[in-house]
Amino acid sequence: MPSPQLFRKIFGVAFFLLTCYALGSPAGPRSVSNGRLGITIASKMTTKQYIKDYNLSLDLAVLRLEGKITASGGKIFATSGKTADFYTTVQKCKQAGGSIATPRNQGENAAILYFVKQFNKYAYLGAKESLIPGKFYSLNGAEMNYTNWHLGEPSAKGEEECVEMYTDGTWNDKKCNHNRLIVCQF
CATH class of the missing domain: 3.10.100.10 (Mannose-Binding Protein A, subunit A)
Incomplete structure (x- = not known):
């Protein structure tokens, strides 16, 4: 089991890259809607809330990184x-x-x-x-x-x-x- 600090790092990286992959641009504090995936990221939504709200597991996010x-x-x-x-x-x-x-x-x-x-x-x-x-x-x-x-x-x-x-x-x-x-x- 990774340490909590390592888990937070991996989680942050996974969210950054998953967002880039899904939305076509690096994540930032803004509201973005993507009809292709049917998701909206609110400007104050945290990484934890995003993952929880859309039932994405860290394993799924890591699989989508494709060597990144x-x-x-x-x-x-x-x-x-x-x-x-x-x-x-x-x-x-x-x-x-x-x-x-x-x-x-x-x-x-x-x-x-x-x-x-x-x-x-x-x-x-x-x-x-x-x-x-x-x-x-x-x-x-x-x-x-x-x-x-x-x-x-x-x-x-x-x-x-x-x-x-x-x-x-x-x-x-x-x-x-x-x-x-x-x-x-x-």
């Missing part, structure tokens, strides 16, 4: 398979109760790489350039103890303030306005 969840290093990583710019990615992950994926070690990097390869799309990581060109930090302000830069990166060319992951798992500094795979951590 993985775990490493005590974190759960999830994707909806959709893309967005860096700031929208940060917002969508926050709305889901998580944060943009930020690998702290090789195992977590591999967990994110799983999605990058599966969808064949680069993904933004939770890091930004500091005031010192070429020096990056995680979004929580902590210094990055783990990096996996591609050869010659970060190049610190102009406005490349964000970090993307290539399909080989290495990183590149990139402008923040490109659409990349949304990968969140919980």
